[in-house]
Amino acid sequence: MTNLLNRWRKRLRALVHTSAVDRELDEELAFHLDMEAQKYEREGFTPENARRKARLAFGAPRQYKAETRDARWLSWMPGVMMDLRLGGRMLRKYPGLTIVGGLAMAFGIWFGTLTFEMVRLVVFPSLTLPGGDRIVQLRLWDTEANQAEPRALHDYMIWRQSARSIDDIGAFTDATRNVFADDGEARPVATAELTASAFRIASQKPLIGRVLSEADEAPGAPPVVVIGYDLWRNRFSSRQDIVGRSIRIGSGFATVVGVMPEGFAFPVAHELWMPFKPNVADQSPREGPAITVFGRLAPGVSIDAARAELVSLGKRETAEFPQTHAHLLPQVKPYARLFMDPKPQDMWLMLSIPLFAVMLLGLVCSNVALLMFARAATRESELVVRSALGASRRRIVAQLFAEALVLGGLAAAVGLAAANFAIEQWGKRYLVENMGTLPFWYDPHISATTVLYALGLTVLGAAIAGVLPGMKATKGLGTRLRNGTAGAGLRFGGIWTAVIIAQVAITAAFPVVAFIEQRELWRAEAYDVGFPAERYLAVAVAMDAGPNGATADTARNAKYATALEEMRRRLLDEPGVSGVTFVDRLPRTEHHYRLAEVEDPSRAAASSGAESLTVSRDSLRWVSEATIDPGYFDVLESPLLAGRAFNSGDVSSDAPVLIVDEVFVKQVLHGRNAIGQRVRFIAPSTSKAKSPEAPSPWYEIVGVAKDLGITSVTSRNRDPGIYLPADLGRSGPMYMAVHVKGDPLSFVPRVRAVAAAVDPALRLAELQRLNEVSNGVLWFLRLWIRITLGLTAMALLLSLAGIYAVMSFTVARRTREIGIRVALGASARAMVMSIFRKPLTQVSVGVALGSVLAGLVMLTEMGGGTISATGIGLMLVYGLVILGVCLLACVVPTRRALSVEPMEALRVE
């Protein structure tokens, strides 16, 4: 081992301290020479003769040294090192190219790395547990409904007894529970009720105490709980005596038996673990709670073998319970794919994203190649001289490659750092916003694989940016050398012109996209809900289900209704609270949609009051629906525009009523008087074959409300809205809006305390100001704007680089011509015009194309309307600005051209 280490130390030393190692070799050879001379002296030669003889015998030390060096590890490295050092020097010499090319490559690598990491997470998730690839999920698939059947308690019992190919089969149900800390404050905690085998599967030992055991699952066993590290640290101040203490969870108590180590969140993102105690009553086929079943493949068993065994078990079930199991197929899947399991056809779509990123990098690096090529053209005489001095074409190309590699290395460092930043800042939040909770094994970060991938991208990019221009610039160098016509052999192809025009077009068109997004954002930010939402505290109020959801629904609903009413009563007693109300969906968020039909008086008269069941589809309108408690409009301080509010009798009344908003009156009733009109709801027809469901009974409109933001903040138009009276308890979980004096958030602790006092099973979540409920959506919009602007900046940079490259190349190639024309008396203006013609055409075509593109985008985005004069004016101005900026890229090469001295130019040849 030490031997090996020693060897590597020496290898590295030979690589890094080349000169010191060379000095040692000199010393060693000198020693040899001395010893040889001494030998001859001993044989009787004079010191002088002895030395001469020794030197003669010794031969040419320079050659030995070269041979010895060649025998060293990575003996070719110093040459490469020299190339790289030279590359670094070139980058310092041309800072413009370094900055532009480096930024462009960094962008390409950044984008490539980011997409790679995100796609890797989705397509190849891996469970971060010991032997995680052997952990599987077992589920029932309903082949008729084409969806999973989560009520699998019956089958779970059978699998656990009979399956031989899967060990430690266990199950969990997902719940959120109110956990009371020492200070009496309750917080909802993600809880898993799971079998003890889960801890064996996850191979994790507790930090303190013990994990759950099979004995805890026995009926009548005392209630116990294992808590997560963060919960222990944040809510129980890391007390060492936590084990053995009884803590309040919802309306019950449980004894803490253990604390799990930091980061443990099996099965998904849980912080609290309780024993899985299913009811015997729930074990009939396709009954009981929704469960997730997991297990570990038995040693030596493949997942296919496990699948086969489960399918054969499933066939037995189908035979025994044809009514419930006729269409149920048991499946075994890797546990890591519990949440995102792209189908094979989507897989290709996912993989095409990194492919696109690689192509983008290719495009970006082609631009850098353009710059390098243009510079190679200006250095052409140097290349010719080097070639004349014996540098092979390979050597020159290698040098350009090394240069691009140094640039790429710098770019990779910047790109990776930026990718890390983006993942930390946006990636995690993006996943959380998309998935709700982030399962513990989705941990986006720059992994070693990602770094390797980035290095691969770097080499690819350097090959494009360095080797291509190198090959092109050195092509026919010998001929040029003979003919003495520097520059004449190099040409820009039409493809480059196309690339530059396309980039300018993108630069011109993208800001329109950004502008449209920005307008969406402004509209969303300016979304008026018709009442001062920032003075209200919004809270999602839910109630813990009984053990395993077994509590009868009616009893639970009644309890929930009582709790809400009691909470309202107590909150109204608090100082500063002027109103409390409940609603099923908060303003600004997405609401339920329903198809509504307004009664046509003429048709109603014709059918003489009989309920007409035929529905004319043309009169149907999608409407947004909210269920509110009677005090809603009072508490929001927005009195009805007409009619009356709900009263307590409306819920149970035989004659159902509803309230519409002003948008409804305008869009659906076209301004007619709403009061007294009747509306009913039609189930949207899903299939032509089946007869449509019967419509709902007629609802009478009793009031008209203001537009109170019943439409999602991202929606372009306000949807017509209807309000239905809530039957607290039976209308599902409600949001509570509390009107408070001062900052609503400062009232949060009081709300928590009141809720805890009213019913410990009440869970509060999403406590925020009512105007902030759509912040997540706005964050997305802002992210998109940033991305668009970033892409625009990149396209602009690349366009500038391309134009600059072409210009500077053109000038270099025409030095002689310019010189002659200036000598013949051509004016500077004529010269500038002749140089400018080509880039001017390119940029103009690009801007024109971009404007057309932008116009098309605007037309489609604005729903077929026309573009306003201001819009056209803005686009024109922007197009001119782009034109100007692009022409700036021509300044340096033009000045270089104008400073050409005629005599000098002629002497060039």
Place this chain on the structure above:
Amino acid sequence: MPPRPSSTSSDVLRGTLDLLILKALSLQPMHGWAIAQRLEQLSRDALRVGQGSLYPALQRLEEKGWVDSEWRATEQGRRAKYYELTRAGRRALGDEVASWHGYVDMVEAILRST
């Protein structure tokens, strides 16, 4: 003075120099010149190892991990680079010797048969 090795024998030498160096070093650690002297002496002056092949060969052996080197003072108090057989080198020497004998036997067998 004995005759200089002919070109044929120098070709053979190039292929077997690594083996001879390992053999020389199997007795004790020594510096490059001493290795050359030792080989000369063991071959009864039949073999002269040129520095041109000695030092690259030593470098090669060190790179393979068969010898290790260290700067030490000689008996006369001069600084010299001493080479020493590593454990892997000792194993390699055994293998090389066996393979050499095998090679010689094969050549011998062919020569005898014709």
